[in-house]
Amino acid sequence: MLAFFDLDNTLIDRRGGLEDWARGFARSRRLPGGSESVICERLRERAYPADFVHLREAFGLADDPGDLWREYVDGVARSARCLPGAREGLEALRAAGWTLGITTNGAGDIQRAKLAATGLASHFDGICVSEEIGVRKPAYEHFDAAAALCGVRLSAGGWMVGDNPDTDMGGASAAGLRAVWVANGREWASGPREPDAVVQSVAEAIELLREVKG
Ligand SMILES: [Mg+2]
Structure with a gap:
């Protein structure tokens, strides 16, 4: 998954x-x-x-x-610092057979520098940075390119985990993915798509994915 x-x-x-x-x-x-x-x-x-x-x-x-x-x-x-439980959680997901990708809007050099400095890059099968492919979230094409970078097809389905109601949750909708919203203490107000799950942190999101097992 x-x-x-x-x-x-x-x-x-x-x-x-x-x-x-x-x-x-x-x-x-x-x-x-x-x-x-x-x-x-x-x-x-x-x-x-x-x-x-x-x-x-x-x-x-x-x-x-x-x-x-x-x-x-x-x-x-x-x-740059990883949020608590991120690295360990990603490791566990991968060990359980998940394919993991990064979908991020931003400039290539800064996003890549943060991924390298935090040691996160090695936990992912594919990394998709909007500036590098010329398409930003929430566009379908951004997620389609991200899936290709991971060596999988978007049509097979999957999950999107993110904190932004528009680009992440809206993007999940455009891409046909299930969506987990990382609230970071906020209340869900409105957005192009209601998330399938609301969690407070990425550690909780990963826990949820481990439970659903796809
Ligand atoms: Mg974000």
């Missing part, structure tokens, strides 16, 4: 890593109070090199935007 996982705020704590980085960056450039929240707000959903052209101007920095992007990629990858 196939299971796809979202990366940010599902398997790793992106929010915490971004806040840590923004704090350190603001300190290193002696930026005025409140700069951290401006940075976090700009990069809250996603970060791309173009965001650093904007931030450079907003803060009047002399740095080359390309250097700022690399500083961000290195810093965030260094501070």
